[in-house]
Amino acid sequence: MSTYDEFIIAVKDIHRLQALQGHLGWDRETIMPEKGASSRADMLSWLAKEAHGRLVSSDLGRMISELEGADDLDEDQRANVREMRRSHDKAVKLPEQFVADYARAKSEAMMAWQEARAASDFSAFEPHLTRLISMTKEKIAYFEVEGTPYDALLDEFEVGMKVSDYDPLFAGLRERLVPLLDRIMAAKSTTPDPPWPEGLHFPIEEQTAFCTKVSEAMGFDFKAGRMDTSTHPFSAGLWPGDTRFTTRYDLSEPFSCLYGVMHETGHALYEQGLDSNHSYTPRGAAVSLGVHESQSRFWENQIGRTPAFWKVVLPWYKEHFPDAPEWDPATLNRIANKVSTGYVRVEADEVTYNLHVMLRYEIEKQLFNGDLAVKDLPNAWNTMFMEWFGVEVPNDRLGCLQDIHWSMGAFGYFPTYTLGNLYAAQLLESMAEDLGDIDALVETGDWSPLLAWLRPRIHAEGSKMSPSELIEKATGSAPSPDPFLRYVEDKYSRIYGL
């Protein structure tokens, strides 16, 4: 057997163990009986240990080194060697005891966060967050990165991205988004958004049927996937032919479910479009969180929150919700795009969303590069929120306790949400150059050309290139915030008549 063949068997074993974790994670969030929690945690940690042991094995290290010197590998094979080198090197740098302690600290922090958030009591979460940050600093030290410590974290979630990339990018965005938000708020004070009537009822079965129809129209293959319910919607590309996503329901309005489904279907379409010839290898896996998020945001916002979309789905909407108010596509679209200075990121519109992300980015930078003490975090949060949103945060539940990420030790993760928005807008512009007026195309009700455009350019490429190389190859330009700013300024100027 060639070294590459031997290498790929080891690689697939690791990825199979990870796929099993993914499957059990999906099951836990959707259907697991509550008393299964403890043995599930035990099994997940066993699988993680098994995968980690194989990842750090010196045998794998030897094969990677050997293959790095080989000159007969094709592009796909080289991508696998490159990605496994990255994962292997990171894993071997962390002492086994540290990995175990860190995992335990994270799971304790997550439980503490849940309680602290429910009680809106930051002090209950503070010692856990302090410990996680201190352990994360220890982790950064093991990695021995160049640049600032926070760079090590950013790179974990979007390879190649550093503070020196994000800082100017975010500054440029903020410079134009804050004034845009001001103008929108001024317009709203004279022409308020249409109010959503109280007392409406949207039955779950009808929401399910309506959203399934939309998901199918986007191209999701329900013979190779499922839609289920969970507290926090997510998408899981379990393995070839089996991609599952979830949604949740608000009985008083259909938008949470609809846009949740469009968002998760966007993620799931990426997973269904991966090249199954490369399953269980990095080459066959999604390249980054930023690119993944570009797929969900593309469908959710750039397709789903348009008058063209509402023209197509209005008959389905009326069929499933015959008692809903008689609104035309423009009004429904206006409601779906309502800008507000709300506290909660996950409910934010496209204008304020990135401001939410940047706020967390600025705080994380201070926590890791600067000298923000954990105890001062709520104050830092609330001060910045007032400055950017002009709104006082009433409590920590709606402020610095709202997101789960910090309790999971996922520092450096948030910026990928903004990258997703930027990549999506850049893809949309490029797609329009190839396919013509996208709104006109959406209005036909046949959205298959959109998916067909994304498939070879993004989905099937897996991790062949780095995220930025992939975007550049797909669009002809390096990643840039300009398409997003053009898109958002144009869209909201029209909606709010600016």
Added chain:
Amino acid sequence: MSTYDEFIIAVKDIHRLQALQGHLGWDRETIMPEKGASSRADMLSWLAKEAHGRLVSSDLGRMISELEGADDLDEDQRANVREMRRSHDKAVKLPEQFVADYARAKSEAMMAWQEARAASDFSAFEPHLTRLISMTKEKIAYFEVEGTPYDALLDEFEVGMKVSDYDPLFAGLRERLVPLLDRIMAAKSTTPDPPWPEGLHFPIEEQTAFCTKVSEAMGFDFKAGRMDTSTHPFSAGLWPGDTRFTTRYDLSEPFSCLYGVMHETGHALYEQGLDSNHSYTPRGAAVSLGVHESQSRFWENQIGRTPAFWKVVLPWYKEHFPDAPEWDPATLNRIANKVSTGYVRVEADEVTYNLHVMLRYEIEKQLFNGDLAVKDLPNAWNTMFMEWFGVEVPNDRLGCLQDIHWSMGAFGYFPTYTLGNLYAAQLLESMAEDLGDIDALVETGDWSPLLAWLRPRIHAEGSKMSPSELIEKATGSAPSPDPFLRYVEDKYSRIYGL
């Protein structure tokens, strides 16, 4: 680390891999999207290979040998060593290539059987069955058993049971069951069973609610388990705190679902009652198929098919099926116990059920010990069926193609179904000695003493002893067919006024 500690880590790893197979198997039968089939098969075979590799490892063999010589092990530890010796020895005797070929032959045979059964065409299944039998004979040769070849197969499913045990047992049963059946058929010809009206409708949601109530009353903990739907009902004790069973629905009557649920809940209660201090080891696992079946048959038949049961559930029945005919507990019980010389084992009553099993046993014996050729199987089946049931088998779909087991290479499995019936009756008699009149107890609607009696005597014991030792310890007598015969003769004499 002591050798035993090292041993138990290896044992748990093997059982974790098997638990993962169980989980993925459950998922496949209940909710998997159809295009997931191929990657699921791939993952299951990978898990099987991983588990097999660890089971045959010489390291494990060395530890077992060492521990067999240790004199400081307690009863639980000795049980684990004993059971792992058995599994290890069997596994190492089979060449790896044979295991792989056999697995492929079985999965090909299963597909062929499905088609052959649908078309009622034995000739399409014949070559596959021939190959499986020949490979099974090869397997027996590897095992180098004493006694007759078929003994090796019987022992695989119920340790310690041989042809020399089953032959007299079955002969004794047949001797009294065939005349009992004749008397019942005669009684039916004068007083027919109440007919089931056509055109009734039992909605799925109501059947689910009704059966859930019964399952809960039996003691199933829905916080530590689930009920779902599948083509063929089954129960899966996935891991501690997570036991799942399935059912299916017949919209024209509620009995299929009800007794399916009671049967599977019986299995599931066994799983929920295993000692979780011994999870992922043989000591913490169910001891045998026969004992497992005793738990399902106990609840399904000896509790569920009684007038006392119907007295308790009649109000629930009326609540969920208000349009069903107004029948009293005695009539409902009579319908639920209708004896018939039908062709299909899984729909058989308690009198004919064991005759169905024996027919397969006699044929298997001839296939492995005697000289029945596969091509003559349908004829052998139909001839014996006519002799015992007095009925002509109209086609192979209702005859020798009806069961899945042979296509799975599960020769020697069927007799455990009868053992389950015998063990159940023996447990019932013994329980009555301790708890008094069981019917009177069932009639109170509080069935918890029944479960409380079974828990320490059967469930919590896991595989500490052999199946027959377990039954003997629980009931004070060695396994015997007499309690079953007393039970069945008494019950049906009363029902049919013999």
